[in-house]
Amino acid sequence: MNQAGAAVDLAASEVELFLDRVKAIRSGLHQTIVGQDQTIDLLLTCALTGSHALLVGVPGLAKTLMVKALAAAFQWKFSRIQFTPDLMPADIVGTTIVQERPHGGTFFEFQPGPIFANVVLADEINRATPKTQSALLEAMQDVSVSVGKTTYKLEQPFLVLATQNPIEMEGTYPLPEAQLDRFFFKLKVKYPSEASMHEIIERTTSPMTTAVTRVLDGPEILEMRKVSRAVPIAKPMQSYAIRLTLASHPDSPYATPLVKRYVRFGASPRAAQALVLASKIHALTRGNAFVSVDDIRAVALPALRHRVLLNFEGEAEQINPDTIVAELLSTVATEQ
Secondary structure, eight states: OOOHHHHHHHHHHHHHHHHHHHHHHHHHHTEEEEEOOHHHHHHHHHHHHHHEEEEETTSSHHHHHHHHHHHHHHHHHHEEEOOOOTHHHHHEEEEEEEETTTTTTTTEEEEETTTTTSSSETGGGGGHHHHHHTTHHHHHHHSEEEEEEEEEOOOSEEEEEEOOOOOOOOOOOOOOOOHHHTEEEEEEOOOOOOOHHHHHHHHHHSSOOOOOOOOOOHHHHHHHHHHHSSSSHHHHHHHHHHHHHHHTTTTTOOOOOHHHHHHEEOOOOHHHHHHHHHHHHHHHEEEEEOOOOHHHHHHHHHHHHOOOOOOOOHHHTOOOHHHHHHHHHSOOOOOO
């Protein structure tokens, strides 16, 4: 076999191994999670890219359980922060306290906060004040926190998986645009089907209990990340992802009618990065070693919906950003 053929065989074996590992992770998560297949796949995409996600859904849809199960499947250190109006930044990042020496005297010692974990669940993140929410910004972008004049690096992998309740808006604060943009995906957790409800009831009202066991270890996850980033993307596919991003700006030549009328600011370059990275993983989970238009379209909604900022007219008419993203997908040309 020639060298080129060997390279193809190697690529095929890598895709097959990636698929086997994804199936194992899905199987492990389904030990405790019923339904929510799409949300689980998108959360897995965030884990494999080392990125953050915002989960929006009414209470009782297993948002917290999904995050815990994901951490358990990889045996990552898990930390939960319940966001409340009186939560302070020091409650998240930690603080420096005075300690006494055994033989007299004192010294300052840093006590790490719950942000020092691999998977941080920011529960009901919009209930904390903007000042407290901003404590996550540095951690989400630079994987570090600053206390006083000292910067502390956080352990990799580091994921912030935040939840938000779309119903109760009293006593909540909108997330700053800069913080929203740092979330790789915004996921809308849907209500389970009737069949899923039967299985949920049977699992939760019987004496049998199940727990997620470790599925993969650190080196295997890092290898999956390496494989996913190595997936080639043709220039026309990359151009399509860029055009989708640019079309969300009202002053862009690709802007759609809804964008021109209702959008104040469009998606940032992080959106194009998310489209490309997520489409590579989506391609691998379909057994393909290349990115297609369908892969980009499949991840466009969770990657763009929170990065489309409405103007006053859009807010007044309660325009759903999902509608704008749907128009982008139906209007922006796949080829140029």
